[in-house]
Amino acid sequence: MTAIDSHATPLADPHAPAHPPGGAGHGDGHLHSKYPFLAHHFESPAQQFDSGKLGMWIFLATEVLFFGALFALYAVMRFREPQVFAFASQYLDTIMGGVNTCVLILSSLTMALGVHFAQRSKTGPLLVCLILTFLGACGFLVIKYFEYTHKFHDNLKWGPAFYMPVAGEHGAAPAPHADTKLVEVPPASGTAAPEAVVSNVPSYKTPPVDASTIKAGSLGPIGITSPSTAGEAGEGTHGAAAGHGHGDVPHLYDPDLPVDTHQFFAIYYAMTGLHGIHVVIGMGLMVWLMVGTIRNRFNSNYYTPVDLVGLYWHIVDLIWIFLFPLFYLIS
Amino acid sequence: MTTLDATQGRLNIEASADNYLTHTRGVLSWILTLDHKRIGVMYLFAVLSSFFVGGVFALLVRTKLLWPDAVSWMTKEQYNQLFTLHGAVMVFLVIIPSIPAALGNFVLPIMLGAKDVAFPRLNLFSFWLWLAGAACVIASLLAGSFDTGWTFYTPYSTRTEFGGVVWVLTGVFILGFSSIFTGMNFIVTIHKLRPPGMTWFRMPLFLWAIYATALIQVLATPVLAITLSLLAIERMFHIGIFDPAMGGDPVLFQHFFWFYSHPAVYIMILPGMGIISEIIAVHSHRHIFGYRFIAFSSVAIAIFSFLVWGHHMFVSGQSSLMNTIFSAITFSVAIPSAIKVFNWLGTLYKGSISLTTPMLYGLSFLFLFTIGGLTGIHLGTLNVDIHLHDTYFVVAHFHYVMMGSALIAMIGGLHHWWPKMFGRMYSEFWGAIACGLVFVGFNVTFFTQFMLGSHGMPRRYYLYQPEYQIYHVISTLGAYTMAIGFFITAMYLIHSLFRGKLAPANPWGGRSLEWQCPSPPPHDNFPTTPRVGDCYDFSIVRWDEKEGGYIVDRTLDPELNPNAPKRSSH
Numbered sequence: 001m002t003a004i005d006s007h008a009t010p011l012a013d014p015h016a017p018a019h020p021p022g023g024a025g026h027g028d029g030h031l032h033s034k035y036p037f038l039a040h041h042f043e044s045p046a047q048q049f050d051s052g053k054l055g056m057w058i059f060l061a062t063e064v065l066f067f068g069a070l071f072a073l074y075a076v077m078r079f080r081e082p083q084v085f086a087f088a089s090q091y092l093d094t095i096m097g098g099v100n101t102c103v104l105i106l107s108s109l110t111m112a113l114g115v116h117f118a119q120r121s122k123t124g125p126l127l128v129c130l131i132l133t134f135l136g137a138c139g140f141l142v143i144k145y146f147e148y149t150h151k152f153h154d155n156l157k158w159g160p161a162f163y164m165p166v167a168g169e170h171g172a173a174p175a176p177h178a179d180t181k182l183v184e185v186p187p188a189s190g191t192a193a194p195e196a197v198v199s200n201v202p203s204y205k206t207p208p209v210d211a212s213t214i215k216a217g218s219l220g221p222i223g224i225t226s227p228s229t230a231g232e233a234g235e236g237t238h239g240a241a242a243g244h245g246h247g248d249v250p251h252l253y254d255p256d257l258p259v260d261t262h263q264f265f266a267i268y269y270a271m272t273g274l275h276g277i278h279v280v281i282g283m284g285l286m287v288w289l290m291v292g293t294i295r296n297r298f299n300s301n302y303y304t305p306v307d308l309v310g311l312y313w314h315i316v317d318l319i320w321i322f323l324f325p326l327f328y329l330i331s
Numbered sequence: 332m333t334t335l336d337a338t339q340g341r342l343n344i345e346a347s348a349d350n351y352l353t354h355t356r357g358v359l360s361w362i363l364t365l366d367h368k369r370i371g372v373m374y375l376f377a378v379l380s381s382f383f384v385g386g387v388f389a390l391l392v393r394t395k396l397l398w399p400d401a402v403s404w405m406t407k408e409q410y411n412q413l414f415t416l417h418g419a420v421m422v423f424l425v426i427i428p429s430i431p432a433a434l435g436n437f438v439l440p441i442m443l444g445a446k447d448v449a450f451p452r453l454n455l456f457s458f459w460l461w462l463a464g465a466a467c468v469i470a471s472l473l474a475g476s477f478d479t480g481w482t483f484y485t486p487y488s489t490r491t492e493f494g495g496v497v498w499v500l501t502g503v504f505i506l507g508f509s510s511i512f513t514g515m516n517f518i519v520t521i522h523k524l525r526p527p528g529m530t531w532f533r534m535p536l537f538l539w540a541i542y543a544t545a546l547i548q549v550l551a552t553p554v555l556a557i558t559l560s561l562l563a564i565e566r567m568f569h570i571g572i573f574d575p576a577m578g579g580d581p582v583l584f585q586h587f588f589w590f591y592s593h594p595a596v597y598i599m600i601l602p603g604m605g606i607i608s609e610i611i612a613v614h615s616h617r618h619i620f621g622y623r624f625i626a627f628s629s630v631a632i633a634i635f636s637f638l639v640w641g642h643h644m645f646v647s648g649q650s651s652l653m654n655t656i657f658s659a660i661t662f663s664v665a666i667p668s669a670i671k672v673f674n675w676l677g678t679l680y681k682g683s684i685s686l687t688t689p690m691l692y693g694l695s696f697l698f699l700f701t702i703g704g705l706t707g708i709h710l711g712t713l714n715v716d717i718h719l720h721d722t723y724f725v726v727a728h729f730h731y732v733m734m735g736s737a738l739i740a741m742i743g744g745l746h747h748w749w750p751k752m753f754g755r756m757y758s759e760f761w762g763a764i765a766c767g768l769v770f771v772g773f774n775v776t777f778f779t780q781f782m783l784g785s786h787g788m789p790r791r792y793y794l795y796q797p798e799y800q801i802y803h804v805i806s807t808l809g810a811y812t813m814a815i816g817f818f819i820t821a822m823y824l825i826h827s828l829f830r831g832k833l834a835p836a837n838p839w840g841g842r843s844l845e846w847q848c849p850s851p852p853p854h855d856n857f858p859t860t861p862r863v864g865d866c867y868d869f870s871i872v873r874w875d876e877k878e879g880g881y882i883v884d885r886t887l888d889p890e891l892n893p894n895a896p897k898r899s900s901h
Contacts, residue, residue: 040855041446041524051449051523058515058549066553069587073561073572076583158570159577260578266570270561 037302049304056308060315063278067319070271074326077267081260088264089331091156093147097328100143101320107136108317114289115310118303126306127293133313134286137279144276151265158269162262268327275323278316285309350754350851365451368852370458371437372752375745377461378433381424382738388417390814393776393807399794410793411478412493418481419499423506424465426733427595429741430602431548432461432513435541438748439517441845441852442535444861445524448516457516460509467502471495480791482588483559485573485581489566500563507556510598514548517541528863535843535866536612536625540605543629547594547601547636555591558584582647589640597636599733601629603740604671607696610747611675612867613841614690615682619867621674628667635664645716654713661711668704672697687839688762692743695770696736703731706781721791724784727777735773742769742820749824750838754851755831761823768816775809835880840872847883864888 032038035045042048078085114129155162289309292298298306351368361369392414395402405413436454440447448454471477475494479487488496521534521542562584564570571577573584612619619625641649641657649657675697684690706728710716719725750756783802788795795803837846843866848857864871871887874880886892 039451041449041451047523051519054522055450055453055515055519058518062511062515062549062553065550066557069554069557069590073583073587076580077572080580081578159568263571263578266572270564270570270572274557274560 035301045301052304052308056311060311063315063319067271067274070267070274071322071326074267074271077263081258081263084258084260084264086331087258088261088268089327089329091151091154092268092328093150094328096143096147097324100140101324103136103139103143104317104320107133107140108314110136111310111313115303115306118298118306119300121299123293123296123298126298127290130286130290130293134283134290137283137286140279141276144272156265158262158266160262162265271323272327275316275319278319282309282313282316285312349853350849351854352753352851354854363455365447365455366854367436367440367448367451367454368752368856370454371433371435373458374428374433374436374461375752377458377465378425378429381420381465382429385417385420385425386814386817388413388420390810392417393810395793396795396803397807398800407793408478411791412476414791415478415480416472416476419468419503421733422481422595422599423503424461424468426599426737426741427506427510428461428513429738430606430744431517431541431544431598432457432510434606434741434744434748435517435602436513437752438845439538439541440520440524441848441856442538442843443521443524444526444529444844444857444863445520446856449519449524450516453512454516457509457512460505460512464502464504464506464509467498467505471498471502474498482592483562483584484588485562485565485584486575488562489569489574497563497566500559500566504556504559504563507552507559510548511552511556514545514552517545518549521545526860526863532623532626533863533866534626536608536619536622536629537602537605539626540601540608540629543633544598544601544605546630547598547633551591551594551598551637554587555595558587558591561587582644585644585647586640589643590637593640593643594633594636596729596732597632599737601632603696603737603744604629606740606744606747607675607693608671609841609843610689610693610743611678612869613747613839614687614693615679615684616840616869616872617678617682618865618869619674620677620680621670622867624670625674628670631667632664635660635667639664642711642716645713646720658711658713662708665704665708668700672701672704685839686763687746688757688759688766689743689747689839691763691766691770692739692746695766696739696743698770699731699735699739699773702778703728703736706731719784721789722784723780723788723790726790727780727784730777730780735777739769739773745824747839748845749827750834751845751850751852753828753831754834755827756834756838757827757831758823761819765816765819765823768819769813772809772812772814772816776806776813777809779806779809835878837872837878837881837883840869840874840881842866842869842872842883846881 031044032040038045038048042051110129110132114126114133117123117126117129151157286309289298289306292305351366354366355364361373364370391405392410395405395410395413436448472495477488477493477495477499478491479496483496483500521538525534561570561572565573565579569577572579573581575581608619608625639657639661641653642661645654645658706724710719710725710728746757746762779802783799783806784790786799786802788799788802834850836849838850839846842864844857844861844863845852847861871884872881873884873887875882875884
């Protein structure tokens with residue numbers, strides 16, 4: 001904040017009163033002609049800047065609650081079936097996730113530098129920073145794309161699709177636009193589809209670490225057991241319900257897989273997908289800022305948009321910093 | 332002092348020649364307006380239209396219940412869709428935006444002494460979002476409607492064969508963001524745009540109520556948004572999070588849903604309480620009793636609202652410990668609510684009450700809210716709730732709160748600020764008649780349902796045992812009476828727009844800032860930054876014949892004029 005105080009003179013300008021003296025007519029008239037960016041209903045640039053900032057913080061609070069509900073969902077699900085989460089987490093690529101974490105943190109750094117340059121009216125460096133941040137976001141999404149593609153290829157999906165056989169190796173490209181495949185999963189086929197396909201496929205989805213090396217005792221009360229055992233141990237919770245929910249079809253023929261592993265992937269895709277949408281929105285905002293920078297809209301008097309987008313970008317980064325350990329580092 | 336007060340009188344009529352309604356012309360000047368007053372008026376029109384639609388649904392539902400076998404033109408599926416639509420439209424399209432977005436948008440900046448809300452563009456955007464949300468709800472009708480009830484409980488909502496579920500979820504999601512942006516705007520406006528002298532404890536109580544509401548809107552709505560997204564994903568992709576057959580948990584949905592939707596109940600009622608604080612004080616011409624208690628009780632209700640969601644789920648298999656805790660916290664909500672009611676009664680006591688139409692609605696609110704609130708205690712009591720759960724008792728209770736309180740307050744507020752919004756007076760005679768019909772009709776409709784519910788009639792059923800019929804007939808007749816009351820209201824309000832007599836700046840004797848600018852207000856609200864005083868000190872408000880209304884007479888203010896006559900203590 002010292003940067004603001006020392007460089008953004010008008011914001012801290014003692015001659016720009018927050019409120020004109022009462023009854024003095026349009027006491028703010030000269031301020032509005034001096035600062036063309038000053039909206040008519042604000043009395044001073046400082047008031048406008050503070051309002052924008054408070055508004056952004058409130059919006060970030062809604063973002064936190066938006067993801068907070070998902071984190072709560074995660075907590076409930078993991079508390080109920082810790083062994084599922086510990087087991088399924090092995091399927092995630094920690095290297096890629098780690099690289100992505102670094103990419104996002106670096107892009108947060110370039111964003112912060114961008115704000116710093118905007119406060120000093122340095123348009124060139126600001127543009128460079130914005131482009132670097134944008135590239136960081138692109139890099140994050142590209143890596144994420146490879147992660148998703150790989151999982152789709154292995155049928156590491158949500159719901160009944162999780163139990164479909166893995167496509168043959170010769171099938172090469174596992175549907176470049178995996179999204180089109182999602183839509184094909186018919187909502188009502190949940191119980192029927194797995195039965196049909198699963199029956200003659202002996203095994204699929206080998207975890208990176210042999211599942212049997214995970215000690216059942218370390219994975220919670222149910223442990224990694226066959227669905228039937230889980231059903232008995234599940235003490236009437238949905239573990240048991242799920243064991244019979246798909247008719248007579250076990251969840252997986254691999255007896256080492258805990259039941260309900262698909263639930264992990266459901267919440268994995270929900271949370272990382274929502275985060276990805278936020279990254280895409282952030283990229284749009286970067287482009288908007290770049291256009292503004294090229295048009296010379298930002299200077300030490302007026303850099304509110306850069307500052308606010310910076311705040312947004314930091315929270316997107318922060319959410320990932322929570323997502324990464326919660327999904328990738330729990331096995 | 333060149334304050335607004337000195338400009339009262341003839342000047343106002345000339346000033347009002349250029350008001351916000353005539354400032355610019357053309358449809359585009361409305362659709363693209365950034366003026367909070369115009370956005371408020373557009374919201375008002377949109378909300379009242381939805382209220383009409385939701386009301387028609389309600390009448391159809393009541394008609395079916397009149398004689399289920401005879402009303403054969405409505406199938407049981409249509410009945411299910413109609414009560415679902417009635418609930419969804421009334422909650423998401425009408426009550427939640429009605430007071431904050433429609434009346435609040437219009438009044439809040441003027442009451443505060445600001446020129447506009449903090450983010451006018453965002454304000455307009457949230458109105459467009461409202462329209463988009465409403466469009467999605469209409470699209471859901473075309474896509475096959477939905478019959479889940481407004482609560483969308485899983486697993487039924489993921490399985491019902493009616494195709495409109497995802498559409499309506501999208502619509503509610505969008506409406507949620509409309510509500511969030513309105514709330515954000517109001518919080519920032521109240522924090523940052525108060526003029527000199529407008530301290531927190533000089534703010535009219537309506538602003539405190541709107542502030543508390545905005546806090547809930549901002550903090551609770553995102554949870555609903557994500558919950559409904561998950562439900563939509565569940566329905567489209569079958570991810571299994573809420574599906575017991577897939578190892579998911581349908582009760583989890585209820586927790587998430589009520590974590591928003593219970594606070595949402597207070598999003599609906601808190602601004603109504605704010606309006607009542609204004610109406611009671613202004614129309615009994617007496618300083619509000621216990622200002623700080625009313626202000627803080629709004630905030631207390633907002634905080635409690637996040638801690639009681641479990642009382643909707645007493646029979647869903649929660650542990651009895653949780654049930655007990657939720658029940659206890661639910662009782663505690665009665666404290667701030669009762670504080671408000673006692674303070675309003677204290678304000679009325681020895682006031683010089685004008686029985687104007689807004690005041691009639693205000694008094695109706697006191698009566699109806701007390702019944703609605705006290706029956707809430709019945710339902711918060713564990714063992715009673717087990718008996719009454721999912722019966723008409725619950726239906727009656729929440730209609731007393733949602734409609735008898737929130738909507739009655741909204742209509743009272745509409746009458747209170749109507750002269751300010753449109754510069755016209757309506758017929759007090761017809762106003763009183765309509766209010767009486769609504770009040771009587773409401774009680775006939777819903778008090779009957781308390782009896783129906785305690786006799787065991789379950790909610791949402793279209794068929795019933797013959798012994799319930801007499802209650803259903805009485806209830807339906809009450810609904811028709813109410814409809815006539817609202818019809819008359821619509822008629823005289825529309826009539827007043829064209830033929831009503833011109834309203835003075837201050838027809839009721841209010842003291843807060845909105846009564847000190849012309850009716851209708853000019854584009855910029857205040858030509859000069861207004862001077863703020865105690866907005867409930869009516870001792871310097873006096874009737875002025877020339878003006879045809881009340882004026883705030885500064886010469887009566889002993890602080891400004893040492894020669895002023897000694898005021899009588901209140």
